[in-house]
Ligand SMILES: Cc1ncc(C[n+]2csc(CCOP(=O)(O)OP(=O)(O)O)c2C)c(N)n1
């Protein structure tokens with residue numbers, strides 16, 4: 001078993017909470033894991049990417065080789081396209097459709113996504129709206145994790161345990177809300193499949 | 194055994210605590226900062242009262258660490274690669290004094306310059322100083338090597354360098370810890386002249402450093418961090434340093450690399466091991482994260498012997514960090530043609546945060562520059578360096594910490610007037626004060642703007658050593674108090690800021706103009722910290 005994930009977003013969007021949940025899940029199961037993060041200059045409104053690798057055997061490289069990622073999980077639509085060269089021909093893209101516009105000349109991407117969807121499996125989800133609807137606008141990243149979960153080779157219960165362990169310190173209510181957001185995201189992808 | 198999920202830098206922090214250090218000494222710098230922050234937030238470290246305050250710069254940090262070692266205790270100093278330039282004097286000389294308590298210098302290099310002015314390779318410093326260097330390939334090795342490095346330092350009497358690149362510093366993996374060791378007791382060095390580098394003593398001590406070199410090579414030969422892996426295909430022998438080994442093995446998922454491989458994790462180089470590789474193989478290929486240090490050492494200057502390839506002959510890129518694809522290409526492994534990104538994507542260059550005071554300062558300064566002409570703003574390193582980019586385009590230089598004041602002085606000496614230096618509070622205390630003293634001594638016609646956001650913002654909002662005393666420091670250095678001016682960088686103060694700068698510009702002498710308003714990220718960080726402290 002192995003899942004190689006490119007996690008993408010913009011500095012400040014908190015993609016690392018997704019990585020932390022999966023990391024905790026992997027650790028609980030005694031899986032091997034490597035997760036390379038972006039720190040420093042690029043965090044100030046710049047693009048951020050994390051390479052997350054989970055396997056049941058030792059992992060060598062901290063970086064995913066090009067063409068080998070099973071999944072691009074992006075919390076921002078333009079960012080989901082920035083790392084396409086990493087995606088395996090059999091890989092999938094799961095992206096939030098809510099744009100983060102902190103630059104001028106943000107391109108129109110509808111046509112690009114249409115073209116691309118003929119070649120690769122893409123799930124586009126308005127995670128911000130679904131998070132709002134499920135009662136916690138802050139849980140958009142957990143909606144994204146839920147939406148991506150059918151493409152991740154870790155059992156759902158284990159991911160949920162991971163979510164529980166990283167939000168535990170914030171109280172039961174926060175844990176519940178995040179788990180609820182996870183389920184809402186997952187339901188969206190399953191309905192589309 | 195229980196694994197903890199740690200970044201490479203965190204693994205080093207944890208290992209240092211477990212190895213019984215009594216102090217960590219550091220100045221922030223990406224990607225090394227989180228080592229010290231990890232120790233600052235660690236329960237055991239706090240209960241042991243392990244020293245963990247930030248130092249003013251890397252030189253003071255390393256000297257303080259050597260002082261702790263003199264007193265018999267274990268100490269670690271941490272810095273980014275360019276920080277070692279600032280500490281080069283003490284670094285070179287402490288190789289000659291050697292240590293008493295174990296001393297480890299952890300230096301984080303930044304290949305590809307993710308957040309640095311250059312991508313220099315600290316292993317050259319290790320070789321220059323003739324001290325052992327450890328270079329881990331993964332988080333567990335980062336832990337194990339750091340843990341062992343203190344005892345190794347005490348056994349050899351030498352400081353040990355731990356060298357890690359950004360990629361390992363900021364990547365997480367499961368790490369198994371070793372038993373916690375007690376701290377050393379205070380004890381004086383046995384040799385009373387060990388730390389006195391008078392030329393007569395220095396020569397002796399230097400000779401003993403030279404005499405240790407063969408032993409260092411022997412220790413490298415036996416080290417578990419240097420390995421010879423057999424391979425059937427002798428057409429090529431491969432040498433991989435540190436994490437380059439991972440990128441090689443990523444291309445052989447079943448661990449079936451056909452070539453003999455030497456993996457290097459400890460320097461000086463294990464000579465016998467490498468000789469054996471050279472004798473067995475037709476050609477050599479060297480993969481190292483950083484400059485071609487090993488490649489140059491093994492390369493055949495007169496091209497009469499074994500062919501060596503790597504970064505120097507184009508088999509690998511000459512600069513930048515490596516990845517598995519580079520190794521695949523160099524070894525002729527075929528790849529699937531990856532999907533390329535659409536070319537309509539736009540980049541997101543880093544920018545100043547909304548509400549950042551540096552904006553207000555640049556907007557005011559730009560009004561003056563429009564009047565007197567461009568090309569005269571000497572800046573420095575920090576968030577305010579973003580003043581080089583649109584929409585500001587204000588600053589003309591950013592070279593090394595402190596160089597704003599001194600370069601502006603040099604330009605003023607050359608006859609350029611008016612000149613402006615713009616420098617952050619932490620950069621000013623790091624290495625701006627000495628340059629200011631030069632200006633005071635010579636009554637230089639210079640306008641120094643100190644943008645005091647009461648934080649080391651660029652590296653994540655650590656406390657700055659300035660602590661609201663910049664005007665006092667400047668007065669103490671000898672700046673005329675009537676030419677030390679204060680302003681608050683806020684939009685509503687725009688006209689006032691412009692007129693303060695204009696007034697000082699007309700004064701022929703040293704002016705210091707201090708803009709003080711706390712970094713908005715730092716305010717948010719402290720609020721969050723307060724909240725969690727209350728909850729606990
Ligand atoms: C010798 C050296 N040490 C450390 C660094 C890393 N670094 C970059 S900017 C900076 C300090 C910035 O603080 P300050 O001058 O107060 O400016 P601010 O970012 O707060 O605006 C540091 C530590 C460096 N580039 N060079």
Ligand code: SF4
Nearest residue numbers: 546549576650712713
């Ligand atoms: S971190 Fe602070 S100093 Fe840096 S850009 Fe943001 S507000 Fe300004």
